[in-house]
Amino acid sequence: MAQKFKVELVTPKGVVLNKEVEEVIAPGIMGEFGVLIGHTPMLTFIKPGILSYLENDRFVKYAVGSGFCEVLKDAVNVLVVEAYPAESIDKNEVNEELVRLEREILEVNAVEHPTEYNKLSDSIKVARAKLSIAN
């Protein structure tokens, strides 16, 4: 069995996950990356997507918002604005939200209001990630 290391997933609303795991796969800004124990210390951004960790040969998934990730020799710290475990997601609710967001984003001019546009597009990505991991 692979050696374990600590992963912490933290949002402004609290610590979502704090566990010893074998592997973490995170959606980095330069592409998805996997971390095993002994990884070179690294600092990178997280884009909205799916973060998962391996525990007992099963991947456990989380839908996460944007943020950043600090990889240390024996720990991974992920700081994101929001994070949802699969079991907390209500598919119908997310579907409704997605429809609303997609309508809203059509009304925002990406050139004139880039921050607002980015915010909405991030929310849409999070919603899609939520949908794809919901069971």
Place this chain on the structure above:
Amino acid sequence: MASLRDIRKRIASVKNTQKITNAMKMVAAAKLRRAEEAIKAGRPFSDKMREVLMSLAARTNPGAHPMLTVGPVKKALLILVTADRGLCGAFNTSLNRRAEAFIKEMKAKGVEVELLTVGRKGNDYFRRRSSTIVHKFSNVMGSVSYELAGDICAAFNERFIAGEHQEVYILYNSFRSAVTQVLTLRRLLPITPEEEGWKPRRAYLYEPSEEELLTALLPRYIQVQVFTGLLDSVASEHGARMTAMEAATSNAKEMIYKLTLKFNRLRQESITTELMEIVGGAEALKG
């Protein structure tokens, strides 16, 4: 001299007030508990953020980003975090007074201060005074979130980067316990790593480059600072209101006690007088 009926009315009205203050106290206590939990929940995030930024900012030179550059100051911005509602003791008053003192202080140094108010009370106070309010957020303290902190930051970051303000301060009540709040005035921008006790910690692999990371992380760091300030302010507000309402309730209790005493004495007096009259009348009839 107040009549019996007047006193009875007074007692009833004070009793009603007491009921209200007592209810407000309970509500504040419940909200305080929730606000305290929010502070606790937010702490790991801000601590981690601080840690990472420490090591990052200390390794880059101050000129790397406008948010780290200290220059001559002509205009400063003060973010004043107050409550939306009153009836919380000296909570808002002390904030407003401190803000006014700060504006005067800065003026003496030749720095003009503009305001960004969060919460209705600060805005109400400074609206009629000479200071400029560049932006206001009213009726937001009921639903403080990380996104709200982001909106506030967006309102001042742009101006700062554009060079309109050379310094940004934040004034709020930080939360110590339900009965003590501490007025806190801090400089948010520019960030000076030495002052905040930052030191390089770890060697990382940066992806993308160090500069790009810094550019994106600094605004987020500020956002976290504003967010914790807001959370503290909310908890302080409820704490202050709870204490104020507690005092009001016990004052009402004391007042009812005194009024009841007065009422009884007056009633006794009138009974005695009536008796005397009856006795006097009977004596006269016997005559």
